[in-house]
Amino acid sequence: QTVVTQEPSLTVSPGGTVTLTCASSTGAVTSGYYPNWFRQKPGQAPRALIYSTSNKYSWTPARFSGSLLGDKAALTLSGVQPEDEAEYYCLLYYGGAQPWVFGGGTKLTVL
Amino acid sequence: QVQLVQSGAEVKKPGASVKVSCKASGYTFTAYYVHWVRQAPGQGLEWMGIINPSGDGTTYAQKFQGRVTMTGDTSTSTVYMELSSLKSEDTAVYYCARSRTNLGAAGGFDIWGQGTMVTVSS
Numbered sequence: 001q002t003v004v005t006q007e008p009s010l011t012v013s014p015g016g017t018v019t020l021t022c023a024s025s026t027g028a029v030t031s032g033y034y035p036n037w038f039r040q041k042p043g044q045a046p047r048a049l050i051y052s053t054s055n056k057y058s059w060t061p062a063r064f065s066g067s068l069l070g071d072k073a074a075l076t077l078s079g080v081q082p083e084d085e086a087e088y089y090c091l092l093y094y095g096g097a098q099p100w101v102f103g104g105g106t107k108l109t110v111l
Numbered sequence: 112q113v114q115l116v117q118s119g120a121e122v123k124k125p126g127a128s129v130k131v132s133c134k135a136s137g138y139t140f141t142a143y144y145v146h147w148v149r150q151a152p153g154q155g156l157e158w159m160g161i162i163n164p165s166g167d168g169t170t171y172a173q174k175f176q177g178r179v180t181m182t183g184d185t186s187t188s189t190v191y192m193e194l195s196s197l198k199s200e201d202t203a204v205y206y207c208a209r210s211r212t213n214l215g216a217a218g219g220f221d222i223w224g225q226g227t228m229v230t231v232s233s
Contacts, residue, residue, distance in 0.1 A: 034216045038156075045206055045226050046148075046156065051219025089156050093216040098173055100146070100158040 002026060004092050006103040011111055012080045020106045021072040022090035028071035029092065035073035036091040037066055039084075040105075046089065050075060077108075085110040113137035115145075115207050115224035122230045128195040131227045133207035140188040141165045143209040146220060147181065147192045151203040159205075162190055163212060197231045204228050 003025040012018040022035060029035060037050040048057055050066035053073065063079045073092070077084055090103040118132040133145060147159040160171035164183035171179050180193045194201060204226040211218035 036219050038220070040156075045223045046208075047223070048219055048221050051221070052217045055219070057219070057221060091156075091158070091220070095216070097170075099161065099170060099216070102148075102156040102158055105155045 002094055002098060002101050004090065004101050004103040006088075006090060006106045008104070009107045009109065011109045012077070014080060014082055014110055016080050017076065017078045018080060018108065019069065020075045020077075020088055020090075020108070021069060022074070022092065022103050023072045024092055026094070029068065029073045031068065033073070033092040033094070035066065035068075037064075037073075037075045038089045038091065040087045040089065049088075080110055082110050084108060113222055115209065115222055117205075117207060117224040117227045120228040120230070122232065123197050125198055125231055125233055127197050127231075128193055129197060129229050130191055130193040131205050131207075131229070133190045133192070133224050135188045135190070135209070138209075140185060142212055144212055144218075145181075145183070145190040146208045146210065147179075148206045148208060148220075149203040150206070150226075151200070154203075157203075159192070164188075164190060165212070194229075197229075199231050202229065202231045 005023045031053050034052050038046040040046040049060050054066040065076045067074050088106045116134045121129050123129050146161045149157050162169045162181040169181045183190045206226045207224040208220040
C-alpha cells in the first residue's frame with residue numbers, strides 16, 4: 001500500500017518562511033507524480049493552491065510556491081500571514097488501480 | 112460562476128446505502144472529470160474515485176471497489192456517488208472536485224463542492 005508522508009505539524013512566525021514536504025513510500029517524487037497542494041481551514045472544504053508541482057491558480061497568493069526538493073515535493077510559504085494557519089495536504093498521482101493518494105496533512109501553526 | 116453544489120446531510124443505518132449528488136454549473140460539464148474525496152471526523156483526505164461525465168468510465172480506489180458506484184447525468188450536469196453496505200467507519204464528509212479531462216493527471220483539482228456529511232449510526 002502506497003503511503004504519502006507529510007510533517008504532522010510545523011510552527012512558523014508571522015512574516016517568516018516555512019517549507020512543507022511530501023514524500024512517497026515508493027521512492028523519489030518527480031514531476032510525473034503531478035504534485036498538488038491544498039489548504040483546508042476548519043469547517044471548510046479544501047482549497048487548491050498548486051498543481052503539477054509548481055503551477056498556481058489565479059487565486060493562489062504569490063507567497064506560495066511549489067517545487068521538488070531532493071526526493072520530495074515541497075510547498076514553500078514566504079512572508080507567512082496569520083491567515084495561513086491551516087491544514088495543508090499534498091496529493092500525488094500513481095496511475096493504475098490507485099491513481100491518486102493524499103498525504104496525511106501538515107497542521108501549520110502561525111505563532 | 113463556476114461551482115459544484117452537493118446534496119444535503121444524510122443519516123443512515125449500518126448496512127444501508129447512501130447516494131450523494133454533485134451538481135455542476137458555470138462550465139462545460141463534459142470537459143472535466145469529477146473526483147470524490149472523503150474526510151472522516153478529525154482525519155485527513157481520502158481519494159475515493161473518479162468519473163468521466165462524458166461516459167468514458169470510472170476508476171475507484173481499491174478500498175472502495177465493490178461498494179461504490181459513480182454515475183453522471185449530462186442532462187442535469189450532475190454526478191452521483193453511491194456507497195453501499197455502510198459501516199460506522201464510513202461516517203465522513205464527502206466532497207466532489209473537478210479536474211480537466213484534456214490535461215489528464217496534469218490538471219489540478221481546482222474547484223470543490225461544499226461537502227456532504229454522511230453519518231452512519233444505528
